[in-house]
Amino acid sequence: MTDKGLLNSTVNTPQDHVLSGVSLLPSPHLNLNNLDGIRREMAKVYKDMRRGSIPSQDGTRLVYVLGELRKVFEACELEKRIEALEG
Numbered sequence: 626m627t628d629k630g631l632l633n634s635t636v637n638t639p640q641d642h643v644l645s646g647v648s649l650l651p652s653p654h655l656n657l658n659n660l661d662g663i664r665r666e667m668a669k670v671y672k673d674m675r676r677g678s679i680p681s682q683d684g685t686r687l688v689y690v691l692g693e694l695r696k697v698f699e700a701c702e703l704e705k706r707i708e709a710l711e712g
Contacts, residue, residue, distance in 0.1 A: 659698070670688050
């Protein structure tokens, strides 16, 4: 027996990039390759939430993902530094 909701959730549609009716497509100038870029994007999301241009629950989700990206970035940087010290 299959769950129709589960099957439908795996289909990619244009609405996949919309939360609460707000488009969340990435900006073409979005730079998440360093901590400063991640910080700037977090600040942008925060400002959008304060302005009311995105719902706070959506902004919270975005900031959470940005925080996870920060953690991965920091872990990769530490790994590179350790490899450099060992090499």
